Structure formats: structure tokens, C-alpha cells
Amino acid sequence: MDFSRLQTSSKIGDGWAYPPAEARKHGWLDVDAEAGHRIYWEEYGPADGEPVMVLHGGPGGACSPEMARFFDPARYRVILFDQRGCGKSEPNVAAAGPAAALAHNTTADLIADVEKLRDALGIGGRMHVFGGSWGSTLAMAYAIAFPQHCASLILRGIFLGAAExxxxxxxxxxARWHEAPHALTAPGAYISYPDEWGELLSVLSVEERGDVMASYKAIFDMVPANEEERAKQLHAALTWSLWEGVISNMIPESASTGKFGDADFALCFAQIEAHYFANDLFITPGHLLGNAATLASIPVHIVHGRFDQVCPLTQASRLVDALRGAGAEPATYVVTNAGHSAMERENALALTAIMDGLPRLGA
Structure with a gap:
């Protein structure tokens, strides 16, 4: 049988409106002398362009130059940076270990880092804040803390981080996968990605599967005493990372794991996520939607994939309901025929269209 005409990717591919770009400037900024944190940043576009602060996902996902392609390079001054503990920021979980990299690593710390980066780069007025997945969470938390600095919020793949x-x-x-792996006993992403789900659970014993996140975190918190334990920890991190990486695309690309299959990336991504998830994202439950009135005072643009299995569409629906309850419609609300990743074709096209259509600052 010939399956050669079937769609093999849902990513944007060569559909970008803007070409790849090189950073105009880059550097590191010391943000925490006590814990030794310094964050890596890059700047794209004209120095006098409208500033856009880009908040990457994860937590622990790091940024990449491709993230600058959503923005008109003649209009926007785009700031990318790696949040504490990941990417090129130091100390890095993979290089320095979690004890150093996760110290003073909370949502409040990351919000403070955005302010310090604004000041260091001379951004005195309002800026656009652009974030997806965890980046949407951090963008909302930042906007609640500093609404006066936000000209607009552009959010993709809304993540509220509630227990559900x-x-x-x-x-x-x-908990019951060993009895009937394909039984629909609870809602979950496993329904659409059963093979990948089996890989995630294969790291854990039957008993450990009663609380998957806690069991993985126990592996990540372990201080390896030998090569066997070190290998176990790395395998767990890679498995955790690949689970989210593969299911982020409506059409899984298992043969091309990209950054999610890189050992250093996986160690950062998995351990920082587990750290935040075990601590309610370091955000008081209900804080984001409970401050919908503050968010509603800012133009909020939302792009969410209908088939998103990392952050199901219900999370965007809850945010939209909260904004409407506060008396404001989202400035944009686009539900795309896509999955979770910003690099899914429809998500990338929608985000670019929003950025192209924003009213110019100062106009």
C-alpha cells in the first residue's frame, strides 16, 4: 500500500513570513548575586523598534533564534532570553546540577528578572509581552504584577497550571494502566498518544504510577551515587522531555526528536518543570483568573490549538470566560486547527498575523 501522500508534519516548514535572522546583540545579565544566577539574552530587529519581550515555555524550555521569526524584523525589537537554570543561563541544571540551578528559581524570581532585563536594555515604556504554554502563564503573572509595562499580551497555548x-x-x-492500558478510565493526553504514554510510564513501577509527577521528581531529586543511578536519572529526564516534545505536535514526529531528545536540554527541561509543578508553579492557586480585571485592562490576544493535548483548549476557555466576566472581550481569540507547539503551521501563521496587525505603539 502507498501511504506516501499522507501528511507527515503539521509544522510550519517553509511557510514563515519572515526569514531566519541573527541576533543583533547578545549577552548575560547578573540577576541574583546570592545564588549566582545570570541570564542569557539576545536582541533582534532595530534598536528603536517596538519592544517585544518573549517568554519561552517549559518552565525550562529555553529560547531559540526561530522564535524571532514571528515578528516583522523592520518593526519590532525582539528580546529573547533563557530563564533561570536553562539554556545558556547560568548556573544550568545540566551543567551545575539542580541544587545550584533551582535555588532562588521561582515565578517571582522570573518576574523580577524580566524587570531587570527591561532596565538593563533601556526599555522605559510599555512593551508587548509574547509567551506560549508556560510562557503564557509567566506573561499573565508578569502583567498582573506590572500592568503599566504591558502594551499587549500575545498568548499561545494557555497554561493555567491547575491540578486538573x-x-x-x-x-x-x-494508576490502572497495567490492568488495561487502553481503557478510558480518566481524561488525559494518553488517549491520543498511547504508545508515547506507555514509554512515559515504563520508567516507573506499578506502585510509582499512582503519582507520576511525584515519582519522576523523586528520580530527579536523587543525587546519583554511581553510573547506574546517573543513567537512570538521564533516561527519566529524556523520557519526560520526549513525552511533551512529541505530543506537542498534532502529527507526532517521533523520528525527529529535536531539542527534546538532547540530553542537556532534557535534564534542564524535566527537572525545572518537576520543580515548578511540585510547587503549584510558585503561584497562589486562582491567582491568574482571580486577577482577570487587571488582565482585562490590557489587550489580550489568544491563539490556541483545538487539538492541543499538552494544554487542552479548556484552559483558553476558562481564561476567556474570566476576561468576559471582568467586562472585556479578548482583543483576539483564534482557535486553530493545530496542536500545542508554536511551530505548528496554523499557530505560527496566526501569531504572525496578530503581530503584523497590532496598533503601533505611540500611534
Whole structure:
């Protein structure tokens, strides 16, 4: 049988409106002398362009130059940076270990880092804040703390981080999977990605699957005493990372794991996520939607994939309901025929169209 005409990717491919670009400037900024944190940043576009602060996902996902392609290079001054503990920021979980990299690593710390980066780069007025997945969470938390600095919020793949949201992604039918792996005993991403789900659970014993996130975190918190334990920890990190990486695309690209299959990336991504998830994202439950009135005072643009299994569409629906309850419609609300990743074709096209259509600052 000939399957050669079937669609093999849902990513944007050569559909970008703007070409790849090189950073005009880059550097590191010391943000925490006590814990030794310094964050890596890059700047794209004209120095006098409208500033856009880009907040990457994860937590622990790091930024990449491709993230600058959503923005008109003649209009926007785009700031990318790696949040504490990941990417090129130091100390890095993979290089320095979690004890150093996760110290003073909370949402409040990351919000403070955005302010310090603004000041260091001379951004005195309002800026656009652009974030997806965890980046949408951090963008909303930042906007609640500093609404006066936000000209607009451009959010993709809304992540509210409630217990039910994390259970959908990491718990599902795990506790009873050994009895009936394909039984629909609870909602969860496992329904659409059963093989990948089996890989995630294969790291854990039947008993450990009663709380998947806690069991993985126990492996990540372990201080390896030998090569066997070190290998176990790395395998767990890679498995955690690949689970989210593969299911981020409506059409899984298992043969091309990209950054999610890189050992250093996986160690950062998995351990920082587990650190934040075990601590309610370091955000008081209900804080984001409870401050919908503040968010509603800023133009909020939302792009969310209908088939998103990392952050199901219900999370965007809850945010939209909260904004409407505060008396404001989202400035844009686009539900795309896509999955979670910003690099899914329809998500990338929608985000670019929003950025192209924003009213110019100062106009």
C-alpha cells in the first residue's frame, strides 16, 4: 500500500513570513548575586523598534533564534532570553546540577528578572509581552504584577497550571494502566498518544504510577551515587522531555526528536518543570483568573490549538470566560486547527498575523 501522500508534519516548514535572522546583540545579565544566577539574552530587529519581550515555555524550555521569526524584523525589537537554570543561563541544571540551578528559581524570581532585563536594555515604556504554554502563564503573572509595562499580551497555548491540567498531562489512567492500558478510565493526553504514554510510564513501577509527577521528581531529586543511578536519572529526564516534545505536535514526529531528545536540554527541561509543578508553579492557586480585571485592562490576544493535548483548549476557555466576566472581550481569540507547539503551521501563521496587525505603539 502507498501511504506516501499522507501528511507527515503539521509544522510550519517553509511557510514563515519572515526569514531566519541573527541576533543583533547578545549577552548575560547578573540577576541574583546570592545564588549566582545570570541570564542569557539576545536582541533582534532595530534598536528603536517596538519592544517585544518573549517568554519561552517549559518552565525550562529555553529560547531559540526561530522564535524571532514571528515578528516583522523592520518593526519590532525582539528580546529573547533563557530563564533561570536553562539554556545558556547560568548556573544550568545540566551543567551545575539542580541544587545550584533551582535555588532562588521561582515565578517571582522570573518576574523580577524580566524587570531587570527591561532596565538593563533601556526599555522605559510599555512593551508587548509574547509567551506560549508556560510562557503564557509567566506573561499573565508578569502583567498582573506590572500592568503599566504591558502594551499587549500575545498568548499561545494557555497554561493555567491547575491540578486538573497537570493530571490531564501526567496522570491520566496511569494508576490502572497495567490492568488495561487502553481503557478510558480518566481524561488525559494518553488517549491520543498511547504508545508515547506507555514509554512515559515504563520508567516507573506499578506502585510509582499512582503519582507520576511525584515519582519522576523523586528520580530527579536523587543525587546519583554511581553510573547506574546517573543513567537512570538521564533516561527519566529524556523520557519526560520526549513525552511533551512529541505530543506537542498534532502529527507526532517521533523520528525527529529535536531539542527534546538532547540530553542537556532534557535534564534542564524535566527537572525545572518537576520543580515548578511540585510547587503549584510558585503561584497562589486562582491567582491568574482571580486577577482577570487587571488582565482585562490590557489587550489580550489568544491563539490556541483545538487539538492541543499538552494544554487542552479548556484552559483558553476558562481564561476567556474570566476576561468576559471582568467586562472585556479578548482583543483576539483564534482557535486553530493545530496542536500545542508554536511551530505548528496554523499557530505560527496566526501569531504572525496578530503581530503584523497590532496598533503601533505611540500611534
Amino acid at each position: 491540567d497537570l493530571d490531564y498531562l501526567y496522570q491520566g489512567n496511569a
